[in-house]
Amino acid sequence: xxxIVYTVYGFAIFFMIAWVCLWLIHIMAFxxxxxxxxxxxxxxxxxxxxxxxxxxKPLTGIDPNLLSNLETFFTLDYPMYEILFxxxxxxxxxxxxxxxxxxxxxxxxxxxxxxxxxxVGVNPKINNMQPAYLxxxxxxxxxxxxxxxxxxxxxxxxxxxxxDDVAIxxxxxxxxxxxxxxxxxxxxxxxxxxxxxxLCADFLGINCHVGMSSLVRKEALDDVGGLAAFADYxxxxxxxxxxxxxxxxxxxxASLPALQNAGSRSVGALQARLTRWARLRIAMVPTxxxxxxxxxxxxxxxxxxxxxxxxxxxxxxxxxxxxxxxxFLSDWLMLRSVQNGSPPFTKVQFLLGWVWSECxxxxxxxxxxxxxxxxxxxxxxxLDWGGRAHELKPPxxxxx
Numbered sequence: 333x334x335x336i337v338y339t340v341y342g343f344a345i346f347f348m349i350a351w352v353c354l355w356l357i358h359i360m361a362f363x364x365x366x367x368x369x370x371x372x373x374x375x376x377x378x379x380x381x382x383x384x385x386x387x388x389k390p391l392t393g394i395d396p397n398l399l400s401n402l403e404t405f406f407t408l409d410y411p412m413y414e415i416l417f418x419x420x421x422x423x424x425x426x427x428x429x430x431x432x433x434x435x436x437x438x439x440x441x442x443x444x445x446x447x448x449x450x451x452v453g454v455n456p457k458i459n460n461m462q463p464a465y466l467x468x469x470x471x472x473x474x475x476x477x478x479x480x481x482x483x484x485x486x487x488x489x490x491x492x493x494x495x496d497d498v499a500i501x502x503x504x505x506x507x508x509x510x511x512x513x514x515x516x517x518x519x520x521x522x523x524x525x526x527x528x529x530x531l532c533a534d535f536l537g538i539n540c541h542v543g544m545s546s547l548v549r550k551e552a553l554d555d556v557g558g559l560a561a562f563a564d565y566x567x568x569x570x571x572x573x574x575x576x577x578x579x580x581x582x583x584x585x586a587s588l589p590a591l592q593n594a595g596s597r598s599v600g601a602l603q604a605r606l607t608r609w610a611r612l613r614i615a616m617v618p619t620x621x622x623x624x625x626x627x628x629x630x631x632x633x634x635x636x637x638x639x640x641x642x643x644x645x646x647x648x649x650x651x652x653x654x655x656x657x658x659x660f661l662s663d664w665l666m667l668r669s670v671q672n673g674s675p676p677f678t679k680v681q682f683l684l685g686w687v688w689s690e691c692x693x694x695x696x697x698x699x700x701x702x703x704x705x706x707x708x709x710x711x712x713x714x715l716d717w718g719g720r721a722h723e724l725k726p727p728x729x730x731x732x
Contacts, residue, residue, distance in 0.1 A: 344639035351636035371587040384412040384470030391426040395595025406438040410487040414442040416464035453563020499552035499581035503590035514597040516685035523667035543569025545590040610700035615715035
């Protein structure tokens, strides 16, 4: 009988420790966000000229926001940069958008267009970008996804974080303001759960690199084999950062978040994306699976409520309800900090988006665990432990 009692108390202590640790993460992330995010960009003339930047933009097709997103890169307040557009297919409609709309409107911006890519592995994004990367002429390379919208001072902000010992400055994923429940869900997720872990990882020096908007020293990336060295990984950004940091470099998060601005939003598309990311994390770092479950509000609250009843004779239901309420309020404060003000929706809309996000999180993780294949656009992949990918259904007409 005694071993069972000890086992029960052991689990209870484990849940209470996890609960306390998660609240410390809440406090750490919120405090760090107030210091780190949305700092004023220094526009005074620098002592040394700012280095040139090669911006690599991989494109695939056109969505309703693509033109306005790309145009923000033509109006950046930065002295010297080039934009290298990449398309996998020569007849991609994005080619016409760049050549017939943007280049004539901004003839002073240095623009090059690369068609067809170069196959160096299974990752289609790296295959698409490889020719542009080899042609980049500046010491800093910004890899920026098509759906990113930039403030005019974003490059200045990122470069000012690029200290002598820093090789990667990346933006924390967030979302542009938009209408509809899917937009609320997206902003709630990226402004609370994602932001909390991202900021804590940066503060603690843990690799949290997401490459949707990432400024890299080209010499540091070349030293670990360039983009091609990571072409057999779908999470190339994580492994790229890991390799560069292993050489003694540091990486930092910029103060301005990356503004994702996809032309079409849907709840299903966002959940599919989050599931894909979860599958990648499980394959890369399998030990994080249990920790991910305990980082979610509802599973952690249920476990902690049971533990509080066992250890302190607390009423589990009351404990759970207070836990959820305080978590909800802390997430509201976290979102306001990441947004740098009030979000573009009401508290009732936030409540609905927050409840949906929290209720769906365990199911997203469960789907990732029991369905290991990854679908990415028209391709399908399977991951080995460690993150290396194999394409299951290669397209018959691929031109790489």
